[in-house]
Amino acid sequence: MRRQDIHDAKAELRATAKLRRRVAHRDAPQAGQLLAARLAAEAPPPAGAVISGYWPMADELDVMPALRHFAGDGHRLCLPVTPKRGLPLTFRAWAPGDAMARGVWDIPVPREDAPVLEPDYLLVPLLAFDKAGNRLGYGGGFYDRTLALLRSRKSVVAVGVAFAALEVPVVPHEDTDEALDWIVTERAAIRISGC
Numbered sequence: 305m306r307r308q309d310i311h312d313a314k315a316e317l318r319a320t321a322k323l324r325r326r327v328a329h330r331d332a333p334q335a336g337q338l339l340a341a342r343l344a345a346e347a348p349p350p351a352g353a354v355i356s357g358y359w360p361m362a363d364e365l366d367v368m369p370a371l372r373h374f375a376g377d378g379h380r381l382c383l384p385v386t387p388k389r390g391l392p393l394t395f396r397a398w399a400p401g402d403a404m405a406r407g408v409w410d411i412p413v414p415r416e417d418a419p420v421l422e423p424d425y426l427l428v429p430l431l432a433f434d435k436a437g438n439r440l441g442y443g444g445g446f447y448d449r450t451l452a453l454l455r456s457r458k459s460v461v462a463v464g465v466a467f468a469a470l471e472v473p474v475v476p477h478e479d480t481d482e483a484l485d486w487i488v489t490e491r492a493a494i495r496i497s498g499c
């Protein structure tokens with residue numbers, strides 16, 4: 305597929321995925337709890353790993369129960385701070401209950417005085433995924449750039465988290481897309497082969 309065709313296909317899938325996610329969010333109010341239990345049982349972070357989550361927006365799957373669980377296990381947590389377009393995300397330390405600032409897109413982010421951390425295990429938000437570990441996000445390319453940078457430095461685990469209903473046969477993808485190592489939904493944990 306040509307680059308422009310891939311972009312068009314992604315844009316189209318983004319629109320339908322948002323609708324599908326709305327329904328999934330409404331139909332699975334316990335998804336965040338189920339996700340926390342599944343992550344801990346089937347795809348647990350290595351001991352001592354710094355874990356990045358995200359502040360759930362719109363109909364995103366609620367990772368807060370999982371983050372509270374990992375904090376209880378002694379992991380350090382961080383949340384992404386969105387930079388200018390074209391740059392990788394940065395991450396700042398965060399703990400449940402911390403006072404927040406407002407970032408890009410009005411997403412709550414840790415305050416400026418929170419130290420910058422580099423995650424080892426990332427819970428990655430997404431709009432659609434396939435079994436090969438391809439992921440569709442909001443189109444900023446932020447997680448692709450971030451994972452490329454982190455993977456060039458060390459070994460990291462990228463866990464896409466999503467409602468099971470967001471699986472599609474194939475997510476259109478290009479060279480710069482960074483595949484996930486795991487996809488964990490409220491129903492299953494999928495280890496991506498070849499990673």
Ligand SMILES: Nc1nc2c(c(=O)[nH]1)N(C=O)[C@@H](CNc1ccc(C(=O)N[C@@H](CCC(=O)O)C(=O)O)cc1)CN2
Nearest residue numbers: 358359360361384386409411429441442443444446447
């Ligand atoms: N909860 C959560 N936090 C997250 C992400 C996410 O997907 N979910 N991100 C995942 O990457 C990063 C933020 N991603 C963003 C991606 C695109 C735009 C953006 O281009 N916004 C446009 C409006 C586009 C629209 O309305 O559709 C703009 O601000 O002009 C902003 C943030 C970091 N934090």
Ligand SMILES: Nc1ncnc2c1ncn2[C@@H]1O[C@H](COP(=O)(O)OP(=O)(O)OP(=O)(O)O)[C@@H](O)[C@H]1O
Nearest residue numbers: 314440441442443444445446447448449452480481
């Ligand atoms: N490492 C990179 N270097 C240069 N361009 C990149 C890189 N990663 C992604 N891009 C470009 O960024 C744009 C957006 O990428 P894409 O549509 O894959 O975003 P996304 O994964 O849906 O968004 P996000 O990760 O922010 O949730 C694309 O034009 C893509 O080619």
